Amino acid sequence: VQLVESGGGLVQAGGSLRLSCAASGLPYDDYAIAWFRQAPGKEREGVSSISSADGSAYYADSVTGRFTISINVYKKRVYLQMNNLQPEDTAVYYCAAGAGLASQAMGVALFDYWGKGTQVTVSS
Numbered sequence: 001v002q003l004v005e006s007g008g009g010l011v012q013a014g015g016s017l018r019l020s021c022a023a024s025g026l027p028y029d030d031y032a033i034a035w036f037r038q039a040p041g042k043e044r045e046g047v048s049s050i051s052s053a054d055g056s057a058y059y060a061d062s063v064t065g066r067f068t069i070s071i072n073v074y075k076k077r078v079y080l081q082m083n084n085l086q087p088e089d090t091a092v093y094y095c096a097a098g099a100g101l102a103s104q105a106m107g108v109a110l111f112d113y114w115g116k117g118t119q120v121t122v123s124s
Contacts, residue, residue: 001025001113003095008118011085017120019080021095026076026113028052032102033071033078034111037091037120044094046106050078058104063089085122092117 007019021033034049048069050057057069068081078095096111103110 001027001097003097003113003115005093005095005115005118008093008120010121010123013086013122013124015085015122016081016083017085019082019093019095019118019120021078021080021115023076023078023095023097026097028097028099030100032098032100032111034096034098034102034106035069035078035080036094036096036106036108037089038094038117039091042091044108046108047093048080049102049106051100051102053101056102058102058106060106082120085120087122087124089120090122091120093120 002024004022030053035047038044048059050069066084070079094117095115097113098111
């Protein structure tokens with residue numbers, strides 16, 4: 001199993017980035033892909049998740065209205081469009097995969113496989 005993130009970088013406050021997660025070898029028929037982030041000195045937190053079965057999507061309150069998650073099931077790619085980025089969005093962003101349907105409960109323990117992360121830095 002491989003999850004590879006891309007699309008991170010440095011952007012000014014108010015700017016946008018689009019993250020991509022390429023998944024391969026997933027041992028599930030239906031799966032959930034989530035984006036997590038971890039800032040220095042802070043715990044890893046769930047940002048958004050999406051189900052491969054029906055495209056249902058969930059967002060953390062802190063990103064609702066600014067971030068949009070989407071999935072291309074055929075390519076096994078998940079995207080996170082991040083708009084109106086703020087300095088507090090600065091973190092390493094990880095994608096993760098788990099079996100079944102996505103939910104609002106984006107607990108770290110719900111996901112079996114993780115990528116290595118991509119850095120997002122937002123300057124003020």
